[in-house]
Amino acid sequence: MFNTKLPTLNELPTSRQLLRSTVTALGVAAALLVAVVMPSEYAVDPTGVGRVLGLTQMGELKETLAQEAAADAAAQPVAIPAVQAPALAQSAPQEQAVAAIAVETVAEPAPVLKSDELTVTLKPGEASEIKLEMLDKATVSYEWTTNGVPVNHDTHGEPYNGPNGYFHSYSKGQQVKGDKGEFTAIFDGTHGWFWRNRSNSDVTITLKTQGEYLSVKRVI
Structure with missing residues (x-):
């Protein structure tokens, strides 16, 4: 139960006042859209106010970043699954012995008296x-x-x-x-x-x- 006093009929806004408030709100919203939102988000500045406030430059930067991101995504190479090469066959024991002999260090001859x-x-x-x-x-x-x-x-x-x-x-x-x-x-x-x-x-x-x-x- 509330103790708030209900307004009288004379205190309620008239239809004309409501209409005027609505029109004013729409006008303010439209002005904000044209002067603030469009320059800062889409780099569209029909009034020139956005560039004065630095909002148009912000929108242009966003557009540039979006274009660069799209270009990078288009340039990404398609991943191709790697094919594993077959393992080389082991050398025969005779071949391994020959290789070992080939790399064996030759001993230096003893000094000549x-x-x-x-x-x-x-x-x-x-x-x-x-x-x-x-x-x-x-x-x-x-x-x-x-x-x-x-x-x-x-x-x-x-x-x-x-x-x-x-x-x-x-x-x-x-x-x-x-x-x-x-x-x-x-x-x-x-x-x-x-x-x-x-x-x-x-x-x-x-x-x-x-x-x-x-x-x-x-x-x-």
């Missing part, structure tokens, strides 16, 4: 040096003797591109008439013997080498 004999003669105060080019882990045996005059000697090695002045000494001695032995290179480089004659007589040194070296030469 070399042997040389060199002779140098030194005057009092002179020095000489004979070097072997050797790879890391290569081994050489040697023997050298003088004609009876003692000399100072140093058997050593120097790595390729090593620090300036760096060397590794295998053996050394002073006032000796000969030496023999064996050494193994600890790096790639030159390895050999240095002699100096500190006596007052000429001295002749004979060096014999045998082992895994690439070359031999007198440096000094």
Whole structure:
């Protein structure tokens, strides 16, 4: 039960007022349709108000996006079901064995042993040096003797591109008439013997080498 007071007959709108309100509403709706909806949705702007308000540009953008979407849909390729290729037949055992042999790495041949004999003669105060080019882990045996005059000697090695002045000494001695032995290179480089004659007589040194070296030469 409501306590709201019912309007009197005089307070109700007349038919003319209702008609005028209806016509006004239709006019406003038509104006909104022409000035707002048509420019923003369809880029149609008969009054020019939509472009001033930026609505026509919005509609043009929507139309462009719709056209691009339709073009993309038309350009989509038709999916074709993939056909699985038949599996290749397995190679016969004999063919597999031949392939394995073909890719097998050929082992490098063992280093060839070399042997040389060199002779140098030194005057009092002179020095000489004979070097072997050797790879890391290569081994050489040697023997050298003088004609009876003692000399100072140093058997050593120097790595390729090593620090300036760096060397590794295998053996050394002073006032000796000969030496023999064996050494193994600890790096790639030159390895050999240095002699100096500190006596007052000429001295002749004979060096014999045998082992895994690439070359031999007198440096000094």
